Amino acid sequence: MFNLLKKQKIISLTTDFGVQTRGIGIMHGTIMKLCPDAKVIDLMHGIPDFDLITGARALETVYDLPIGCHVCVIDPGVGTERRGIIIQTTRGDYLIGPDNGVLLPATKFLNGIKKIVKITNTKYMNNPVSPIFHGRDVFAPAAAHLLNGVNIKEFGSELKEEELVKAPYDEASLKEDSINTIKATIIDVNKFGSFHLNINHETFDTFLTRNERKLGDKLILLFRKKKLLVTIANTFGEVARGKELIMKDDYGRVEVAINQGSFIARHKVKVGDKVTIKA
Amino acid sequence: MFNLLKKQKIISLTTDFGVQTRGIGIMHGTIMKLCPDAKVIDLMHGIPDFDLITGARALETVYDLPIGCHVCVIDPGVGTERRGIIIQTTRGDYLIGPDNGVLLPATKFLNGIKKIVKITNTKYMNNPVSPIFHGRDVFAPAAAHLLNGVNIKEFGSELKEEELVKAPYDEASLKEDSINTIKATIIDVNKFGSFHLNINHETFDTFLTRNERKLGDKLILLFRKKKLLVTIANTFGEVARGKELIMKDDYGRVEVAINQGSFIARHKVKVGDKVTIKA
Amino acid sequence: MFNLLKKQKIISLTTDFGVQTRGIGIMHGTIMKLCPDAKVIDLMHGIPDFDLITGARALETVYDLPIGCHVCVIDPGVGTERRGIIIQTTRGDYLIGPDNGVLLPATKFLNGIKKIVKITNTKYMNNPVSPIFHGRDVFAPAAAHLLNGVNIKEFGSELKEEELVKAPYDEASLKEDSINTIKATIIDVNKFGSFHLNINHETFDTFLTRNERKLGDKLILLFRKKKLLVTIANTFGEVARGKELIMKDDYGRVEVAINQGSFIARHKVKVGDKVTIKA
Numbered sequence: 001m002f003n004l005l006k007k008q009k010i011i012s013l014t015t016d017f018g019v020q021t022r023g024i025g026i027m028h029g030t031i032m033k034l035c036p037d038a039k040v041i042d043l044m045h046g047i048p049d050f051d052l053i054t055g056a057r058a059l060e061t062v063y064d065l066p067i068g069c070h071v072c073v074i075d076p077g078v079g080t081e082r083r084g085i086i087i088q089t090t091r092g093d094y095l096i097g098p099d100n101g102v103l104l105p106a107t108k109f110l111n112g113i114k115k116i117v118k119i120t121n122t123k124y125m126n127n128p129v130s131p132i133f134h135g136r137d138v139f140a141p142a143a144a145h146l147l148n149g150v151n152i153k154e155f156g157s158e159l160k161e162e163e164l165v166k167a168p169y170d171e172a173s174l175k176e177d178s179i180n181t182i183k184a185t186i187i188d189v190n191k192f193g194s195f196h197l198n199i200n201h202e203t204f205d206t207f208l209t210r211n212e213r214k215l216g217d218k219l220i221l222l223f224r225k226k227k228l229l230v231t232i233a234n235t236f237g238e239v240a241r242g243k244e245l246i247m248k249d250d251y252g253r254v255e256v257a258i259n260q261g262s263f264i265a266r267h268k269v270k271v272g273d274k275v276t277i278k279a
Numbered sequence: 280m281f282n283l284l285k286k287q288k289i290i291s292l293t294t295d296f297g298v299q300t301r302g303i304g305i306m307h308g309t310i311m312k313l314c315p316d317a318k319v320i321d322l323m324h325g326i327p328d329f330d331l332i333t334g335a336r337a338l339e340t341v342y343d344l345p346i347g348c349h350v351c352v353i354d355p356g357v358g359t360e361r362r363g364i365i366i367q368t369t370r371g372d373y374l375i376g377p378d379n380g381v382l383l384p385a386t387k388f389l390n391g392i393k394k395i396v397k398i399t400n401t402k403y404m405n406n407p408v409s410p411i412f413h414g415r416d417v418f419a420p421a422a423a424h425l426l427n428g429v430n431i432k433e434f435g436s437e438l439k440e441e442e443l444v445k446a447p448y449d450e451a452s453l454k455e456d457s458i459n460t461i462k463a464t465i466i467d468v469n470k471f472g473s474f475h476l477n478i479n480h481e482t483f484d485t486f487l488t489r490n491e492r493k494l495g496d497k498l499i500l501l502f503r504k505k506k507l508l509v510t511i512a513n514t515f516g517e518v519a520r521g522k523e524l525i526m527k528d529d530y531g532r533v534e535v536a537i538n539q540g541s542f543i544a545r546h547k548v549k550v551g552d553k554v555t556i557k558a
Numbered sequence: 559m560f561n562l563l564k565k566q567k568i569i570s571l572t573t574d575f576g577v578q579t580r581g582i583g584i585m586h587g588t589i590m591k592l593c594p595d596a597k598v599i600d601l602m603h604g605i606p607d608f609d610l611i612t613g614a615r616a617l618e619t620v621y622d623l624p625i626g627c628h629v630c631v632i633d634p635g636v637g638t639e640r641r642g643i644i645i646q647t648t649r650g651d652y653l654i655g656p657d658n659g660v661l662l663p664a665t666k667f668l669n670g671i672k673k674i675v676k677i678t679n680t681k682y683m684n685n686p687v688s689p690i691f692h693g694r695d696v697f698a699p700a701a702a703h704l705l706n707g708v709n710i711k712e713f714g715s716e717l718k719e720e721e722l723v724k725a726p727y728d729e730a731s732l733k734e735d736s737i738n739t740i741k742a743t744i745i746d747v748n749k750f751g752s753f754h755l756n757i758n759h760e761t762f763d764t765f766l767t768r769n770e771r772k773l774g775d776k777l778i779l780l781f782r783k784k785k786l787l788v789t790i791a792n793t794f795g796e797v798a799r800g801k802e803l804i805m806k807d808d809y810g811r812v813e814v815a816i817n818q819g820s821f822i823a824r825h826k827v828k829v830g831d832k833v834t835i836k837a
Contacts, residue, residue: 008315012304018749019298019577020604022616022809025570028599029623036566041307046299049750058301064415065308079793131793133808136622191297192328235358235410250412251301287594291583298577320586325578337580343694344587470576471607514637514689529691530580 009038009147010068014059016047027140034144050076052168053271056105057187061251063109069143072097073135084119084138094146096139104167120156172199179210180279186271193262199254211279220278288317288426289347293338295326306419313423329355331447332550335384336466340530342388348422351376352414363398363417373425375418383446399435451478458489459558465550472541478533490558499557567596567705568626572617574605585698592702608634610726611829614663615745619809621667627701630655631693642677642696652704654697662725678714730757737768738837744829751820757812769837778836
């Protein structure tokens with residue numbers, strides 16, 4: 001793992017800056033100054049302002065990127081006392097950003113947490129540090145210095161996971177006393193009007209197996225006082241146009257959609273809403 | 280040509296994902312994992328959803344990029360039986376994407392088609408292949424493997440051009456029995472409200488010469504039961520503010536515009552509309 | 559400085575193309591063809607159409623990028639007789655774009671102007687040059703050739719600063735006969751609804767010192783026949799939610815904002831408006 005990280009110096013950026021601002025270009029430039037051979041991947045800059053749930057969900061998908069340093073700047077608390085942190089994962093990545101929970105869900109997709117440090121060593125910051133742009137002055141420099149070989153211990157003292165601000169959502173799990181039910185949260189909506197739940201593929205498969213449900217069968221969705229039947233599918237075309245379906249999405253989660261339609265528009269749900277699935 | 284492709288490993292990406300999604304970043308990451316020395320150019324990600332005409336038009340402009348692998352993911356049929364294909368061009372490029380016609384118009388700008396194969400060899404895919412994201416699991420990997428030296432024949436069996444789904448538009452051409460007329464299709468509109476036709480520069484020049492029309496002369500445009508005189512120009516400033524003009528655009532096609540105004544807004548035309556030009 | 563530029567071949571791009579067009583990708587491709595080892599940073603492509611003030615302001619922030627070639631294509635006069643120019647700065651950068659004033663404010667942040675040339679040598683252009691896309695055919699090629707070692711003198715004859723079209727805004731300065739007043743111009747607004755003034759940090763600090771104002775004190779803002787008290791702060795959280803503040807921004811200028819609110823929406827100001835600050 002270490003060698004892979006050495007071979008290619010990958011930094012990914014995930015922010016709520018929007019793509020039309022200079023903030024992203026400036027972070028690229030900051031990295032180029034400190035680590036000229038880094039390769040920067042813009043993972044996603046269209047996170048809604050300050051939306052920790054959608055941001056955490058986007059960051060989960062770095063498991064599909066090469067092992068590297070993944071910087072996430074969704075930072076409503078910048079300028080306050082909130083900490084900056086680096087999380088080293090078991091896969092070998094470094095997640096870098098504010099201690100507001102946004103980095104945590106991704107660790108589940110990267111084989112867990114190996115070490116956490118608080119970023120306090122000003123030697124590895126752009127000084128003077130702006131009170132409002134830690135992406136440029138703290139987080140991007142940390143990524144560049146890590147790729148240059150600076151040890152994570154040099155950035156500050158170690159933290160324990162339980163000292164961190166909690167994740168904006170948990171993993172949905174199966175309860176032994178109620179195997180026909182999963183209580184979930186909407187963690188993302190996409191431009192086609194589908195939504196995604198905090199249920200991973202393994203949990204969903206286990207749920208279907210235990211309840212003897214298979215492709216083409218129906219599940220019950222409960223949300224906002226509504227009750228709706230949705231068809232278990234592999235892809236959109238397996239249900240009629242305008243019909244609801246539930247399937248595994250492209251990034252390790254469960255998606256609910258309407259074939260050639262918008263679930264969001266029809267049923268008025270949004271990120272953060274609770275959804276209960278019953279077999 | 281071959282050497283040029285070897286020297287620089289260029290991959291361009293053209294999609295309808297929009298720039299605010301993680302799909303683009305994930306395709307970059309997929310390429311970095313398989314071919315670390317590839318250089319990825321984002322040609323255009325703002326194609327309207329599923330718009331094959333605008334997508335095919337955007338892809339035409341790769342003739343202005345270095346010779347390389349050009350991936351196009353405008354793919355309304357993903358998850359169905361539609362084929363994935365690679366088209367090798369005479370210039371030396373590889374066009375990679377769904378067999379829905381979107382790749383074909385670009386071949387006219389790249390000196391024609393040399394070979395076509397169907398992508399079926401799972402050895403060169405990310406497995407398991409998602410039923411809804413072939414950009415990541417089939418097309419981007421194909422580009423990376425081609426740049427790594429895998430021969431096009433390794434991806435699957437050869438197809439003939441006549442076996443492919445047709446292009447979303449043809450080349451407008453001059454009819455010998457009606458030299459004062461060109462029947463054309465709108466293949467693009469831009470943010471300033473101009474539109475572009477499926478007429479290439481050579482055809483337009485021949486049309487003007489045969490009909491003895493020159494800069495400053497007028498042509499007749501027929502569309503949506505309207506008849507309109509437009510001035511032949513080289514650039515906007517050659518007609519008065521608010522006046523219509525017709526000229527060669529920046530990417531090998533013919534553009535119709537209003538100087539400092541929006542043709543689209545004034546005359547209510549859209550991509551796919553038919554336009555007849557008369558001398 | 560020269561060596562730094564040699565070591566890393568940085569080109570930044572700032573345009574009003576918007577991120578959803580192929581123009582940006584084509585400029586990347588043009589650069590890759592001429593200078594394969596260049597690294598291209600997209601500084602900002604979301605400048606409002608033809609907005610020279612916002613564009614000039616965005617370009618100022620290249621001082622935060624590595625020394626390099628900075629191309630700016632905000633070019634309402636393309637196709638007319640306006641000149642294309644290269645400005646060499648004392649820091650070692652090259653600013654490349656139209657002679658319409660947009661390049662000038664950035665020179666103040668790059669230690670001033672060393673040399674200016676008019677781009678006329680067609681040897682370093684993509685021929686034939688399009689009358690409407692000099693970004694591709696004149697400016698991007700100039701950047702690539704400079705990084706390849708072509709001397710600035712080769713591009714055309716030298717110009718003096720006073721021969722150039724003036725900057726779209728001046729630097730706000732302190733008048734000796736009226737030390738409690740600064741007359742300023744709004745040069746940028748951001749997505750949160752704050753605005754930025756043409757006052758640099760040093761001028762602002764001097765103004766506060768001379769007038770014995772410090773953090774937490776108030777200043778008077780005069781604009782659009784309104785008079786408003788704003789609090790001097792370091793960051794948003796130092797005033798109550800919904801209150802106005804004035805502070806140094808992240809890119810060398812002075813920002814006026816509302817904590818967790820939009821100044822623009824509440825007070826109806828826009829880029830180009832005059833604002834007078836009184837102590």
